Amino acid sequence: MDFEETRDLWKKFESLRPLFKKGGKLEKLYPLFEAQESFLFVPPVTAKRAPHVRDAMDIKRLMSTVIVALLPCLLWGMYNVGYQKLAALGQTPGVFDCFLHGAWHMLPIVITSYAVGGVWEVLFAVVRKHEINEGFLVTGMLFPLTCPPTLPLWMVAAGISFGVVIGKEVFGGTGMNILNPALTARAFVFFAYPAFMSGDAVWTAVDSTLAVDAWSGATPLSVAAASQGSGVVQTLNAAGYTWLDGLLGTMPGSMGEVSALACLIGAAVLVASGVGSFRVMIAMAAGGIVGSFLMNAVAGDASPGIMWMPWQYHLVYGGFAFGLVYMATDPVSSAATATGKLIYGFLIGVLAILIRAVNPAYPEGVMLAILFMNVFAPLVDHFVVQANVRRRLARV
């Protein structure tokens, strides 16, 4: 579209603006108007005071970069959900079949999450009279990726509603929330409907009565948690889970979380674009490694296998990689200072392994570790801020 056409189309939009302005007939729908217009056009608004030039980055681009970084997880999830299903049925499926079956189970969940969460987002924008925040684009995608493919849609709707309303809006909306809204949604579903979020049966989109005999549906983490002693790697291999499976993500699990490699690609996008904090990612990985060594050191013969599991397995299994790349780095709920991010990330890593190993009832420790540190992030920041203040007072 050339310059003149753009200008004309924009003018048509602007001619509608009075309808949505204060006193206009559709005043209440202003956030929708603003969202639509700013979706189509970078507004022709210029700086009123210094600085007279501005960075081309806006929240839309920021959030859509995260969506781009999530695509590998989404695509792999789609493939893997289909693959796990068809494999459980005893078939050797082609790639296209896998995608088709995966999409059949996955897309309704993603669409429900966006639709229901989107309604809440608009509702709050209208009532509170602010712009619709693009951050929801990320929340609405993150949440379904952390769910099992068998989750009923009404639970998806309940979960995302809880995440958006209680996790974000009650605190004052985007930028004000303490907890990561997507994880809040997942935690709600996890605790409210445990039968649908844990156990071995939920991770593969298949009716267990139809599955082949050899199929167990157990995730590597539950295999490790159920085993005993130092032979955990052999146990995992015997169950059909190698380290490479964890890296690539050829195993049952939450839809978007299974592939550490997909997360790694996402991490590359986030770090290269400067959108995701490399500090949080590196620190959390370091914390995970330290936590694993810690657990290995205290594990005894009678300890569950998960305490014996080497660090490189911890990092690729379960939601560790996904949490590290997409959840812990959420700028709003993570620590805000550079030093704080290192501490915050490290503690999430250690805690995640600790919860995994010590409390086998929650094989997924990453979610709880991140939520826990979300709560403590302001405290971590407080100490960093105080150090800065003290440096200032110490000046001679």
Added chain:
Amino acid sequence: MSEYKIKRGYDIPMIGAAERVVEDAERPGIVSIRPTEFRAVKPKIDVKDGDKVQVGQTLFHDRKRPEIRFPSPGGGEILEVRYGRRRRCEEIFIKLDSDESAVEHRAYSPDDARGLNRAQIVEALLDSGLWACLRQRPYSVIPDPESVPDAVFIAASDSGPLPFDASLALDGREEDFQLGIDLLAKLTEGKVHLCLAKRGAPARAFAEATGCEKHTFTGPYPSGLIETQIHYVMPHKKGRKVWYLDCQDVAAVGELFRTGRYPVARVVAVGGEGAESRKHFRTRRGVSVDFLLRGNSHPARNRFVSGGVLTGVSVSSESALGFYDSKFCVFPEGDDPEFIGWMKPGFGKVSRFRAYASALLPPRSPHLTANLGGGVRAHVATGIYEDVCAVDILPGYLMKAVLAGDFEEMDALGIHDCAECGLCTFVCPSKIEFGEIMAQGIDEFLREEEG
């Protein structure tokens, strides 16, 4: 001589820097001065339309501190005292006579001038109006003549986009510059600090300058900003006050004592893609935008900024070069809607984030305008403020303290350290007016100080 390497900051790629040559500009017919550009000054106008004025004659003074006067940058007739809303005086225009007369102050031989004591120097600076070229950190306000600063800083570098080359400005003014340093040294009990950029050989005036401590700075913008440099050399602490001024104003101080006349000469860089002739011009204080651009830049399409693009003031085409400024920047206004701009690859876009294609393929002519680049949204603490902030503060927390109006917190978090470099506002993806919020905080402190 000490060296400082500044790590954090950002160099905004912007095309159209002024060439490193100095050309003599013609003599303008009209000059002007804007009383609005002096922070915390409440101007009382002393002239009216049609008055005859001499170079250096007081045009207005500060209501609260009448000894601080603002001299006319030209001799001739007051063309217009322009008032804006609420009778606020916005600009005073002077039509120049062909033979300008100047207010005559006492002239000294350099040796006699060097023999003057502090009180005499202060009095001469106040009398001539050249006092206004001094500013004080914290607050960046014109200092109180009664106070004694802990140091005097001379700004002689520019690391911003479309830079002004300070080393070109003092050719032939070396003696005046040195005399200026010697006189300024008497104003303080501490030292005079000369802050230079590392790159390139320093101009003769700087290389040969004595009686001052020289510092060099490297690194991205704002390494060349005097407020940043002061932070590294003598960071703010309770009770500390330092004064600073531009290197051309140091030469002006020397010239004032040598000639007894208010000096109006000034070298100005004209840059930006909207300017046709991008050079340094030897011209004078108060010269108008239009005159320097020779009317060749389209006022409807372009933005005219007096001073740096990150710190300066947007002015109309007939308005003047700012009192403290040595450069004009002219670039596209960018007030056109861009169709799905946020979705495009963005080959020409400028961003500190690397989420546009321009991060992979640095464009030859980056597209930079005054456009905000997106809608205003709730603040999201991405950590980008801290990544670009060159001074030791946590800008996000400081911003919250200002918004909460918490004085103690503002002070503790270092509002007096903020160099007001403009980078936080530049990079903010939520398009928050960080600079405006900081300025509000500083204004509140100023009001508090006045009682």
